[in-house]
Amino acid sequence: MTPHDTMTALKFRGPWDMALTEVPRLHATGPDDVVVDIAYTGICGTDLGVVSGSYPVAVPGVTLGHESTGIVAETGPEVTSVTVGDRVVINPTPYCGVCRMCRTNRINHCEGKHGTESGISYDGTYAHRYRTTSGFLRRVPDHIPLRAAALTEPLSCVVSGVRKLTPPSLSAHTVVFGAGPLGLLYAWALTLKGLSPVVVENAPARLAFATKVLPASIPAFASLDEARRSHFGDPAAPLDVVVDTTSGLLESLYEELAPGGTFLSIGLKSRAVSLDAMHLADRSLSVIGSIDSLHGSFDEAFHLVTSGRIPVERLVSHVVPIADYEEAFALLGCDIPGRTLTGAGTESCKVLIASGAEPAGEER
Template sequence: MALEEVPDLRATGPDAVVVDVSYVGICGTDLGIVAGSYPIAVPGVTLGHEATGVVAECGPAVTGVKPGDRVVINPTPYCGTCRMCRTQRINHCVNKMGTESGVSYDGAFADRFLTTSEFVHVLPDHVSLQAAALTEPLSCVLSGVRKIQPPTMAAHTFIFGAGPLGLLYAWALSLKGLAPAVIETAPERLAFAHGRLPDGARAYASLDEARTGHFGDPEAPLDVVVDTTSGLLEELYPLMACGGTFMSIGLKEKRFTIDGMHLADRSLSVIGSIDSLHGSFLEAFHLITSGRVPAERLVSHVVPLSDFRDGFATLGCDIATKSLTPTRSASCKVLFDITSTGSST
């Protein structure tokens, strides 16, 4: 990774919109790309896809936004015509290669970002650019929450990992009526999570503490599990309640062995989720702009882009060695401030 000077982006197409980027979040996908564990990215592509900014230029056919508008960017275009798109699975558009921001299309770790008017949304004056930068990760969370059908509204719900997605899942599932227990083994990140969860949700250092402290039962079965680490299926599978749902959202390669008879006999569901589905980005936009999900409270660090190595290190990613280690800081969502040249905060 390196900072490079590139030609300035201009609104050359009729529906083109160029955004002067203000804030962009570091995503787990970015960490995986840097560490080599997510090899889908095109070599040389500019990373970054969780972005907000101010419209700089518009093509002649653009009517919905204008220069000076504060916007959030939907970074995941889709063709709208392939079978996946026509069956409302735009996150798996077969034509997205070359369009996916920060993966196969130059992303938002940059001064400017080029998109089209369909994929920018004007922010109300009362919503900060920092808060709106969490719209895309919340959109991905809502895609997963749509798939979770709890067997009861009193479901014992567990979220493993108190990073940005873990906390956003806590907020989204609470809006669905559940009261999840969030489990985080890193003391610093656990401390950050306290006080940033919705009413009824709590954070714990272990599954044993969560079972006893949250549900009053040291043998509490697991009705709903969201695993943000992508590594716990084999360990937690025997603890799932009949009719339970296990969701994995991490992007780390790992193979599991589970008992297929139990899958049917205990009516279990093992599912995965990634990216935004039809309508989930606008749904996330509404939840943040209405204040129902206080996204800005999940921002732990704001770092100038020039200090990108520090930003990645805060999340346990060493760029020099291309390695990932558990974070030892009270970190959650780390944003790059593209407009700043000062020291990190």
């Protein structure tokens, strides 16, 4: 094959085993196919779990990556919604629309999901090109950088979670644990729901970054104790709404939920917990999980990005070429050569991998 017949893709071969690989260049083969030259892909916490082996869901041999934007390179003959040269954001979670889960607005649990999920069971976007169908693309307005639009998918996951929250009051004590991309996006989105959240992050570098990108109305603290004293004015302030992005706090904070309180868990680390069922009912508590996009959440997130209501580009801390993917993962505490996963030691948040199709004017 000539260089024009191949492209580069970052392949997952097993835990801690990644490789940039030359693969056949993708083309539109079906009538509704769209091939996108990838510009940017965000590194997701899911990717960190897949690479480290702590979230063993990806199919060996798959191309990772799913939070992406790019430029339309080819279209099938029946595609009318986008044309070659359009700047687009990709919805990476196709769904059939006809199974029971889809028909009851639970598209993130589509019964035909296996084999279609980008970066997990279907070749994703840490590559020069990606192939999808026209219904899973949205044209990005000219005034929105593709770097910003790449955060549409993680924001869509946040919209799904926020929809599930029914706080007892707009004055509810609301705490987001973790100042990674999802934690900061939750903080912004909760303000649109009328709440006044605080962020708790015990990693100094992450905390420092958060204080620079959150609005003044959302304070960030190194501990819950500090948040209680400094923000709520009560060292024993009960918790009305908790968003846990770490997966590790349900058991320790369960007893501290106020009557009618809600605990939302969105982390993907395996933790067994023990809860008192009588306590759950007697105090009218809610324990909720959330993952991926639900019906309409991707378009809602896209509106929040393109309207500027959530300034997502603030969260982009680094842009790294795909050839330097190990450096990109290391910024988030994932040392691939050393086979270790630790907390981020730098002021990082959303790290984007650049595949090369960036438009003129979008400097890294």
